[in-house]
Amino acid sequence: xxxxxxxGGAGRIREPSHQxxxxxxxxxxxxxxxxxxxxxxxxxxxxxxDSGQFNAGQGSSLNLLGEREMDAGVMTSTGLLGAVAxxxxxxxxxxxxxxxxxxxxxxLLAGPGADRxxxxxxxxxxxxxxxxxxxxxxxxxxxxxxxxxxxxRGNLETARDAGLMDTVGAVAWDGEALAAATSTGGVWLKxxxxxxxxxxxxxxxxxxxxLAGSSTGLGEAIIRAMPLQRLDQLLASGLDLHEALKILxxxxxxxxxxxxxxxxxxxxxxxxxxxxxxxxIYTASCTSTSIEASxxxxxxxIMLQGG
Numbered sequence: 001x002x003x004x005x006x007x008g009g010a011g012r013i014r015e016p017s018h019q020x021x022x023x024x025x026x027x028x029x030x031x032x033x034x035x036x037x038x039x040x041x042x043x044x045x046x047x048x049x050d051s052g053q054f055n056a057g058q059g060s061s062l063n064l065l066g067e068r069e070m071d072a073g074v075m076t077s078t079g080l081l082g083a084v085a086x087x088x089x090x091x092x093x094x095x096x097x098x099x100x101x102x103x104x105x106x107x108l109l110a111g112p113g114a115d116r117x118x119x120x121x122x123x124x125x126x127x128x129x130x131x132x133x134x135x136x137x138x139x140x141x142x143x144x145x146x147x148x149x150x151x152x153r154g155n156l157e158t159a160r161d162a163g164l165m166d167t168v169g170a171v172a173w174d175g176e177a178l179a180a181a182t183s184t185g186g187v188w189l190k191x192x193x194x195x196x197x198x199x200x201x202x203x204x205x206x207x208x209x210x211l212a213g214s215s216t217g218l219g220e221a222i223i224r225a226m227p228l229q230r231l232d233q234l235l236a237s238g239l240d241l242h243e244a245l246k247i248l249x250x251x252x253x254x255x256x257x258x259x260x261x262x263x264x265x266x267x268x269x270x271x272x273x274x275x276x277x278x279x280x281i282y283t284a285s286c287t288s289t290s291i292e293a294s295x296x297x298x299x300x301x302i303m304l305q306g307g
Contacts, residue, residue, distance in 0.1 A: 004041070004044060005171050005265075016191070024284035037176075050092070054183045055184060056270075058072070070186070071186065072094040072183040074180070075181075078207055083108045085197035088126075166184075169204075169216060177210070178207045178211065178268060203219075203229070204228075210236060212266050213228040227263075241267050242273065261276070281295070
């Protein structure tokens, strides 16, 4: 049976959005329409990028200058790996990351060079930010100018406290291979050129013969903790996913503290689970027989199957 697990971001999320939950269900349907794990995660993430409901693709945050700079990465247990960082052109950064993986010798392309590749290949261009995105940027910029949103030091803590960071991601198992994909617009009012965890293997996404995982939360904390790399190492030691997530949670708390991140994971043994230490995380569990979209609250570990 095909297994697909997706997330729509973790952070200070205090009540469910019906639009976000529907976008998760639609992303599940998009992913399940495909047969192999790579196609499943790319289509699911692209659907979330297009929805405008999450901080990715058309819903991406704006940096300090009011620009979109998006990151994405894809990986499979068979060795396929590609990512893009600080891109402004493509409607679907996850599709560009897949092109980097399949059609180039590179792993990570960034900035104008990646945008030129997307344009040259005829990928659709992302439309201008919505009115709601622009209005939110103006409101946050005014708070920054009043000193409520510091720039060089403390802004990331403010982003965490205000719930200004999130990401989308998908992991899948098709019975033969695992795949993971993650996409984000990054932190609101970030310095131009800032890159978070999303395009970094082992931090924002990872797929090995044991595990497919996707992270969400405060990028700088995720990079410091490298949760997916650590999780893969714990599984390699012989632990099941539930035990590995319990140990990982303690490692994360010691390394970067609470309120910093969440992640989803599936394994080649059929396990699927969620870890988060934030107020909430949007996820959807998708199989050929059911789709369950939820906003989980309170932090902790949730085992969905096989655990």
